[in-house]
Amino acid sequence: MSESNILALFTNQPSAFTTNADRFKEIVEEIKKMGFNAQRMNFALAVNAPRGMCKSTWEKKVEVYKKWSLSEDQILVACGKHTRFMVALEDKIMGIMDFFVNKMGWESSIVVRRPMLVCLSLERRIIPRCLVYQILLSKGLIKKGFGLKQLLESPESYFLNKFVEKYEEEAPELLKLYQEKLNLSK
Structure with missing residues (x-):
């Protein structure tokens, strides 16, 4: 070495x-x-x-x-x-x-x-964020293959801003679904 x-x-x-x-x-x-x-x-x-x-x-x-x-x-x-x-x-x-x-x-x-x-929590991070990803994908708001680093590894505030708040008008249910999924994992 x-x-x-x-x-x-x-x-x-x-x-x-x-x-x-x-x-x-x-x-x-x-x-x-x-x-x-x-x-x-x-x-x-x-x-x-x-x-x-x-x-x-x-x-x-x-x-x-x-x-x-x-x-x-x-x-x-x-x-x-x-x-x-x-x-x-x-x-x-x-x-x-x-x-x-x-x-x-x-x-x-x-x-x-x-x-x-x-190393990430499946229940508290991966599943809730992937749910948001799937909804955004199904609505055509993002493209398949979006950067996983941004999606799964970013801090909570960045994720909420980039994937939830940004699409508040097009997908107003996102925040509620995301928070529900987080609460289920606790």
């Missing part, structure tokens, strides 16, 4: 250096075998991802993602983008993947492009 990557890992994830030396070496070797370039920042991030869990837990989570047709390489790419990608419980991963693939009709690889999505 480059000096700058070690420094970045130490600065952002200092607990990575409290890992047993043998386990840390094992993780580094696994990440290298997976094709990550040790000179790139995503290598340092990928090293940190499996560090906080035992190998069997990591493997169970990999198997859950594989059930949704994601390859190990895709899983590691997602980990390199967002280290908390593998922290979610298996049930949560299944629920989010089921919602995206079976309810929204999106490809499972969406979580590789936007791994942060797995």
Whole structure:
């Protein structure tokens, strides 16, 4: 690993250096075998991802993602983008993947492009906001494939302004439906 990557890992994830030396070496070797370039920042991030869990837990989570047709390489790419990608419980991963693939009709690889999505609350964020998205889409107010970062990852105030208040005249029911869906999740 480059000096700058070690420094970045130490600065952002200092607990990575409290890992047993043998386990840390094992993780580094696994990440290298997976094709990550040790000179790139995503290598340092990928090293940190499996560090906080035992190998069997990591493997169970990999198997859950594989059930949704994601390859190990895709899983590691997602980990390199967002280290908390593998922290979610298996049930949560299944629920989010089921919602995206079976309810929204999106490809499972969406979580590789936007791994942060797995860290969001299905009930309190994803479902209510996707309901708004579906209504806006059905009314022709937005186009299919709208930016997921804006839709799901943005702060509440931005989301309300961009997706609810903006269309108050064309879809006055949005705010009420959104708030009802949020209240049901509490």
